[in-house]
Amino acid sequence: MSSLLSELNERQREAASHTEGPLLILAGAGSGKTRVLTYRMAYLIGEKDVAPWNILAITFTNKAAGEMRSRVDRLIGPAASGIWVSTFHAMCVRILRRTIDRLGFDRSFAIYDTDDQRTLMRSIIKTMNIDSKMFKERSVLAEISSAKNQMIGVKEYEREASDYREEVISRLYKQYQMQLEANNALDFDDLLLMTIRLFNTCPDVLEEYQQRFRYIMVDEYQDTNRVQFELVRALAGKKGNLCVVGDDDQSIYKFRGADIRNILSFEESFPGAKVVKLEQNYRSTSAILDAANAVIRNNSGRKDKTLWTDNGEGEPIQLHQYEDGNEEAVSVVSDIRQRVAEGASYDQFAILYRTNAQSRLFEEQLVRRGIPYKLVGGVNFYARREVKDVLAYLKTIESGRDEIALRRIINVPRRGIGDTTINRIAEYARDHSIGMFEAMERISDIKTISRGKANVDSFVLMIQKLRDQAATMTLLELYDTVLEATGYRDTFDDMDDTEAEERLDNLSELRSKLADYIIECEEEEKVPSLPDFLQDVALVTDLDLLEEEADYVVLMTLHGAKGLEFEQVYMTGMEDGIFPGFMSITSGDEEELEEERRLCYVGITRAKRRLTLTCARRRMLRGETRAFRISRFVGEIPLSLLEDRGALRYEKRQHESNSYDPGDITIRQRVSIDGKPVHLQPLNKPKQFSVPAGTKPAYNIGDRVKHRKFGEGTVTEMVKGGRDYEVTVDFDTVGVKKMFAAFAKLEPI
DNA sequence: TTTTCAAACCTTTTT
DNA sequence: GGTTTGAAAA
Numbered sequence: 001m002s003s004l005l006s007e008l009n010e011r012q013r014e015a016a017s018h019t020e021g022p023l024l025i026l027a028g029a030g031s032g033k034t035r036v037l038t039y040r041m042a043y044l045i046g047e048k049d050v051a052p053w054n055i056l057a058i059t060f061t062n063k064a065a066g067e068m069r070s071r072v073d074r075l076i077g078p079a080a081s082g083i084w085v086s087t088f089h090a091m092c093v094r095i096l097r098r099t100i101d102r103l104g105f106d107r108s109f110a111i112y113d114t115d116d117q118r119t120l121m122r123s124i125i126k127t128m129n130i131d132s133k134m135f136k137e138r139s140v141l142a143e144i145s146s147a148k149n150q151m152i153g154v155k156e157y158e159r160e161a162s163d164y165r166e167e168v169i170s171r172l173y174k175q176y177q178m179q180l181e182a183n184n185a186l187d188f189d190d191l192l193l194m195t196i197r198l199f200n201t202c203p204d205v206l207e208e209y210q211q212r213f214r215y216i217m218v219d220e221y222q223d224t225n226r227v228q229f230e231l232v233r234a235l236a237g238k239k240g241n242l243c244v245v246g247d248d249d250q251s252i253y254k255f256r257g258a259d260i261r262n263i264l265s266f267e268e269s270f271p272g273a274k275v276v277k278l279e280q281n282y283r284s285t286s287a288i289l290d291a292a293n294a295v296i297r298n299n300s301g302r303k304d305k306t307l308w309t310d311n312g313e314g315e316p317i318q319l320h321q322y323e324d325g326n327e328e329a330v331s332v333v334s335d336i337r338q339r340v341a342e343g344a345s346y347d348q349f350a351i352l353y354r355t356n357a358q359s360r361l362f363e364e365q366l367v368r369r370g371i372p373y374k375l376v377g378g379v380n381f382y383a384r385r386e387v388k389d390v391l392a393y394l395k396t397i398e399s400g401r402d403e404i405a406l407r408r409i410i411n412v413p414r415r416g417i418g419d420t421t422i423n424r425i426a427e428y429a430r431d432h433s434i435g436m437f438e439a440m441e442r443i444s445d446i447k448t449i450s451r452g453k454a455n456v457d458s459f460v461l462m463i464q465k466l467r468d469q470a471a472t473m474t475l476l477e478l479y480d481t482v483l484e485a486t487g488y489r490d491t492f493d494d495m496d497d498t499e500a501e502e503r504l505d506n507l508s509e510l511r512s513k514l515a516d517y518i519i520e521c522e523e524e525e526k527v528p529s530l531p532d533f534l535q536d537v538a539l540v541t542d543l544d545l546l547e548e549e550a551d552y553v554v555l556m557t558l559h560g561a562k563g564l565e566f567e568q569v570y571m572t573g574m575e576d577g578i579f580p581g582f583m584s585i586t587s588g589d590e591e592e593l594e595e596e597r598r599l600c601y602v603g604i605t606r607a608k609r610r611l612t613l614t615c616a617r618r619r620m621l622r623g624e625t626r627a628f629r630i631s632r633f634v635g636e637i638p639l640s641l642l643e644d645r646g647a648l649r650y651e652k653r654q655h656e657s658n659s660y661d662p663g664d665i666t667i668r669q670r671v672s673i674d675g676k677p678v679h680l681q682p683l684n685k686p687k688q689f690s691v692p693a694g695t696k697p698a699y700n701i702g703d704r705v706k707h708r709k710f711g712e713g714t715v716t717e718m719v720k721g722g723r724d725y726e727v728t729v730d731f732d733t734v735g736v737k738k739m740f741a742a743f744a745k746l747e748p749i
Numbered sequence: 750t751t752t753t754c755a756a757a758c759c760t761t762t763t764t
Numbered sequence: 765g766g767t768t769t770g771a772a773a774a
Contacts, residue, residue, distance in 0.1 A: 060764070089764055114763085188764055255762060355760055357765090377763085411750095418750050451750095539764075559762045581761055599762080622759065623765045 004042055008035070015243075015276040016040040019048055019215065022236075022270035023243040024263070028307040029292070029605035030283030030565065033245045037217055038071045040243065044215055045079060052082030056213040056235070059087055060220045062540060064563055068219070084213070088228055089188065089539055092195040095209070096186075097535075100194060102202050108399075108531060110185040111538040115383055116404045117141055117187050124175050130168060144173050148189035149225045149257030151196075183403050192227045199234050210237040220563070221246030221266075225257035233269070240270060248303050249296050252559060252599045254591075264303065281307045281605075283565055285314025288611050291637045292604040298636055299594045316643040318612040321630060325573075325619045329361035332570050332614060333369055336553060339568070346372055348567035350554045352603055354579040358572065359555050366553065376556040382537055386503045387510050391534065393482050397466050398530050400437030407436075413491045415459055421452035437463070462486065475518060475528055479511055558603045569607035571600075574615040575628035600633045699748040705729060706747045715746075 005013045012032060015025045016039045027033035037057065044050040057072075059065045065085050072080045086094065093111070101107050112120065121137035147157050154177055158170040180186065186194060199206035216236055218224070221244035224232070236242040244266065251260045267273045281289055289309050296302070322328040336349050351362050356378050366373045381387065389412060392405035400406060403426075411417045428446045429439035443449065443456045466485060470478050483489040492500040514533060521528040554566070558579075573579055580596035604611060613634055618627050699705050703715050713731035727746065 062764090087764070191764090252762075253764090256764075355762075357760055360765090380763090414751075416750070420750085557762065579761095583761065596761095620765070 004046060005039060008032075008039060009280060011276055011278050011280070012036045012039070015278070016043050018243075018274055018276070019044055019050075020241060022240050022266070022273035024221075024266045024273050024275045025243065025245040025278060026275065026303055026305060027245050027247055027278040028281060028305060029247065029250065029602070030281040031278035031307070032282055033219070033278065034068060034071060036278070037219065037243075037245060038068065038075050040217070041072055041080070041083060042076050045076060050215060052076075052079050053084070054212065054214040055082075055217070056084045056091075056215070057086070057217045058091060058219065058232075059085070060223055061563070062087055062090070064219060065090070087539070088231070089191050090536070092191040092231075093536055093539065095195055096191065096198070099198060099202070099205055102205065103194065103198055105181075105186075105194070106184045108184070108535070110183065110395075110402050110405075111191065111536065112180070112185045112187045112404070113380075113383060113538040115388065116185070116538075119404050119407070120179055120183075121172070121176060124172060124179060128171070128175060130172070134165075135168060135172070140169055140172055143169050144176060145187075145189055146257060147173070148193055149227055151193070151226055151230070184401055185404075189227070192231060196227065196230055196234065199231075206234060206237075209235060210239075214239065215241045216243065218242070218244045219246075220250075222248050222251035222260060222263045223253045223258045224262045225259055226262075227257075229259070229262050229269075236270075242270065249299070249598055250562065250602050252562065252595060252602060254595050264301070277305050279305055279307055281309040282311075283608050284309065284605060285311050285609060287314050287316055287641050288604060288607050291317055291611070291641050292601050294638055294641075295597060295604065295633055295636045296601040299597055300590075315610050317637065317641050318610075318643045319634060320612070320614045322614065322616045323618070324625075325358075325361050325616045328572060328614050328616045329365045332572065332612075333362065333365040333371065335570075335612070336371065337369060340371075344568070345551055346553045347551045349570070350556070350561065350564075350566040350568070350606065351570045351572060352556060352558050352561050352606070353572050354558060354581060354599075356557055358578075362555055362572070366555075372550075372552040374550070374552045374554050376554060377560045381506070381509070382540055384503075384506055386506055389488065390479075390482065390507060390510060391537065393486055393488070394479075394530060395534055396437065396463060397470055397478075397482070398534060400463070401435050403436050409486075409488075410459065413487050416455045417452055417459065421449055421456065424448045425456070470530070475514055475530060475533070476511070478530070479514055483507070558599050561606050562602050565606055565608055567608050568610040568612070569603070570612045570614060571603045572614045573619070574613045574631040574634050575619065576631055577626075577628055578619070578621075579631055580633070597633060600631075699746065704749045706749050712749065 005016055008016060009032075012035065015023065015036050019040070025033065025036060027036070041055055041057065044055060045052055057065075057068060059068060065087050069085045072083060072085065084091070096105075096109070097107055100109065118137050118141065121141055122132075125132050125135055125137060125140070152160070154170070154174045157166075157173055161167045161170045180190070199209075213235055216232065218232055223246075232242065232244075244263070246263045248260060248263050251258060251263070254260070262269075267275065284292075286309050289307050293307060320328075320331065322331060332351060336346075339349075340346060353359060353362075359375055359378065363373070363375060382391070389409055392402075392408040395402045395405040396409065407422060410422060424446060425439050425443075426436060428442075428448075429436045432439070437460075439446070440456055440460050443453055443460070449456070462485065466478075466482060469481060473481065492504060517533050518528045526532075558571075576585065579600070580593055584592035584596045615630050615634070616628065618625050699715055701715050701718055704712060705715055706712050713729040715727060716730050717728035729746065
């Protein structure tokens with residue numbers, strides 16, 4: 001037995017040393033899956049004499065890729081640099097940049113991010129004269145993306161379209177793809193699809209990669225979608241040396257097309273697959289783990305497994321209910337302060353929440369208390385307006401082929417080039433099938449433009465001058481020149497101070513990223529080039545920017561926390577309607593609720609030592625204050641695991657209806673988080689908020705009602721449960737739904 | 750063409 | 765509640 005693998009436990013060793021044929025590693029949270037993967041790579045290279053470049057490791061985020069990269073480097077040394085460690089998207093970009101010309105695309109294609117997609121779709125909807133009220137670009141794009149994730153192309157979608165909406169979307173889909181191609185651009189989904197298409201149309205290319213990647217490993221396999229599955233299957237080929245690692249209980253990206261069946265039926269897709277379960281958790285205390293197990297147990301259709309640990313029991317899980325979201329934020333932050341005063345460091349703490357919108361209150365308190373924090377998520381750095389603007393300038397200087405980029409900055413700052421002028425240029429460009437910038441260079445030929453001509457001329461001259469300068473300048477000089485010469489920098493002068501400061505910060509951040517890129521090039525002895533820098537910037541996300549060493553509290557969504565761990569975790573907003581969210585409750589779709597429960601499981605298992613659950617009695621949501629009850633997920637945690645600090649008493653309440661019982665737990669008396677008792681309003685008499693819970697609705701069984709989203713329907717059942725009425729409605733269009741009167745806001749017709 | 754103001758919409762989660 | 769979008773006015 002090699003000494004290398006002796007550092008693993010028995011199961012881990014079994015997984016790391018099984019190298020030939022398909023292998024499914026079911027790795028529970030904190031069971032050391034990255035460790036197994038890295039050791040497996042080391043084993044392949046060290047013991048099986050596999051060349052590093054024959055190994056491919058795929059992850060979902062750049063962060064995970066970076067983490068794996070550094071761990072492999074540490075374990076194996078310089079030889080590891082030959083291993084491809086990459087995200088799905090980055091891998092596809094790498095392949096496509098090399099060979100997409102075989103499909104008739106230019107190898108310098110642009111990658112459109114969500115923002116670019118929306119801009120493009122909006123203009124398509126407009127030019128095709130389609131009702132933008134009925135067809136919102138967001139939902140159209142969502143529909144197209146989900147079609148792409150199921151590998152339904154334009155033609156097939158067209159054929160399958162069965163109603164008016166689908167028929168219109170099929171036309172939009174078609175036009176969208178045409179425009180992308182005209183702009184030499186791919187969206188995120190296309191990156192994967194094009195790679196498959198490349199493999200299908202050019203078997204020699206596929207074979208080349210199959211030869212190269214003799215051993216493939218995929219992390220977070222439970223989050224793969226259909227396209228990714230096909231991609232992996234194609235690459236694995238007949239040899240099938242495919243090792244996937246995942247945890248069906250941590251599948252939380254269904255909305256993005258992740259198909260949990262990929263992992264559940266791995267053994268059918270890859271006959272003869274070996275399955276190894278990793279159930280020993282090295283991360284958390286047993287109290288935390290027991291809570292996680294108790295919650296996830298309520299899901300059906302799981303792969304059977306139970307996490308265990310020989311870590312001690314640890315502290316019980318804390319549960320605190322507050323009057324409102326603000327008090328919740330104040331208390332969580334003051335709790336952190338107190339613990340830091342007692343010797344903890346800021347980086348031990350993470351504040352997690354369901355939606356990004358919840359971050360604001362915590363931020364306010366952290367700023368007020370002068371606590372260093374890092375907000376992860378929200379608006380992606382590369383999606384910020386000023387960053388995109390400057391990148392758009394650089395793109396226009398670089399090629400001018402990217403119409404979205406050109407349109408973005410043509411009138412920023414104001415140059416007197418309005419919509420009318422821009423559209424006429426675009427029209428001319430289309431008629432003569434030339435690029436938009438080219439059309440602008442020929443402005444004198446465009447008869448329909450008179451007034452804007454001089455303005456366009458000076459814009460063209462400015463860009464051309466910058467192009468000339470670009471040839472002789474370093475990239476950083478060019479960057480600075482662009483800010484000044486375009487007048488973009490001056491636009492910050494008449495902004496208010498805090499906003500201008502933030503934006504300028506972002507721009508200097510972008511500048512330093514450019515500097516990083518140049519240094520990187522020097523290390524690899526490449527020549528830094530603008531197109532090279534611009535090309536893959538769309539793939540970088542905020543999550544990748546978490547620095548390891550810095551000492552700050554981390555704020556992020558539960559989704560963002562996957563794959564990370566923290567000493568002390570606050571799961572906030574643990575309320576029915578927030579988490580699990582509205583949508584998953586009212587839809588009546590058990591699947592959706594299970595997805596939320598998996599998210600809860602992910603959240604709980606992030607904590608190593610201490611877990612605090614917080615919730616509020618009422619909370620401001622979309623501008624109105626509403627009453628909330630403790631999350632049903634909290635009710636699924638055994639009381640024995642929750643802290644009972646004398647002053648806190650919980651009580652299991654009897655209830656009639658078992659379909660919904662968030663009233664399961666009632667807190668009789670409450671203390672604030674620092675232990676001081678707080679005056680409490682009498683129980684069972686909630687204040688009347690804007691939506692009074694428990695008042696009888698203004699309709700009865702048999703009445704016709706209207707729902708904001710589901711349309712009209714007939715009330716078939718009304719049951720009084722807890723403090724609210726559970727109403728069953730048979731909707732004309734979407735069928736029977738169960739919902740709570742206070743949430744559903746049904747209106748009698 | 751640009752500015753201003755009211756209205757709509759939003760809140761799931763992201764590569 | 766905050767942000768974005770549309771129409772009307774300047």
